[in-house]
Amino acid sequence: MQKHDLCCIGHITLDKVVTPKSTVHMPGGTAFYFSHAIRHFTDINYTLVASLAQSEISVVDDLRSKDVDVHVVPSKHSVYFENIYEENQNNRTQRVLAKADPFSVDALKDIEANIFLLGALLADDFSLELVEYLSKKGLIAIDSQGYLREVRDQNVYPIDWANKEEILKHVHVLKVNDLEMEVLTGMKDIKQASKQLHAWGVKEVLVTLGSLG
Numbered sequence: 002m003q004k005h006d007l008c009c010i011g012h013i014t015l016d017k018v019v020t021p022k023s024t025v026h027m028p029g030g031t032a033f034y035f036s037h038a039i040r041h042f043t044d045i046n047y048t049l050v051a052s053l054a055q056s057e058i059s060v061v062d063d064l065r066s067k068d069v070d071v072h073v074v075p076s077k078h079s080v081y082f083e084n085i086y087e088e089n090q091n092n093r094t095q096r097v098l099a100k101a102d103p104f105s106v107d108a109l110k111d112i113e114a115n116i117f118l119l120g121a122l123l124a125d126d127f128s129l130e131l132v133e134y135l136s137k138k139g140l141i142a143i144d145s146q147g148y149l150r151e152v153r154d155q156n157v158y159p160i161d162w163a164n165k166e167e168i169l170k171h172v173h174v175l176k177v178n179d180l181e182m183e184v185l186t187g188m189k190d191i192k193q194a195s196k197q198l199h200a201w202g203v204k205e206v207l208v209t210l211g212s213l214g
Contacts, residue, residue: 004113005070006046008139009035011120011126012101013053013060014080021088028060030080031120031144040069048072050112052101054079074108076101080122097152103127106134115139116173121147124160129167136171143168144176149184159184170202178209 018025036049042122049063061071081099086092103125104200117125117135119142126147135141148168151160161184162168169175175198179191188194195206 002111002113004115005048006114007039007116007118008048008050008112008114009039009118009120010050010104010109010112011035011052011123012076012080013051013057014082014122015057015099017081017083017098019083019085020090020207021086021107028057029082029124031147033064035059035118035120036064036069036071037067040067048112048114050074050104050117051205052076052107052108054101072112074102074104082122087212094198095157096155097123097157098155098161100152104131109135116142118142119179120144122150124149124163129164132168132171140173142174142176143172145181145185148187149181166201169198172203174205174207175203175209177199182206182208 005125009032012030013028013033016027016028016029018027020029032049032051039045039047049064050072061073064071078099078101080101081097083096083098085094094153100123104127107119117139121127121144124147132141148162149159151158165185177185182191182194183189186197188197191208198206
């Protein structure tokens with residue numbers, strides 16, 4: 002069984018982007034964008050585990066044509082985001098018109114890697130059981146964004162990470178922005194918040210400061 006340097010796991014989404022000037026449908030999601038970036042690093046043995054519906058399988062075909070190794074986990078539906086932007090692009094209304102199935106341990110039993118990047122889009126994409134299982138195979142990296150989103154009646158609500166302490170003790174690298182870090186820890190000070198995340202078990206914290214730019 003081949004062991005990869007890096008494996009990204011995530012749903013490839015169908016995104017509907019509405020602006021005052023246009024409506025565009027496009028693929029998206031952490032797994033999709035990360036794969037397009039990492040494929041340029043030809044010395045990294047990379048694989049993508051993507052979940053999506055058959056109706057979006059052409060996105061996988063396109064990635065494979067660009068020499069991205071892709072394992073598909075079939076789902077009845079793809080995640081379908083609707084993002085409506087106002088004239089001021091910082092003002093966005095987001096809905097989830099369809100959800101894909103969460104990832105399972107069974108779907109990932111044949112995947113081996115030194116590092117697993119979990120590209121969560123919604124809070125229930127990756128269970129504690131799955132994170133624990135993967136952490137025994139390799140290092141875990143997580144983008145916190147998806148864990149802080151909950152869908153209720155198609156609307157997306159910001160939430161705290163319900164079982165964060167149980168999951169974070171298995172996480173080597175956590176990526177957050179300054180606002181997400183404050184939600185997770187209740188602290189505005191980045192150094193103090195980082196110390197709290199380390200206390201919960203995270204080895205490295207990657208902080209982006211987009212909201213302060």
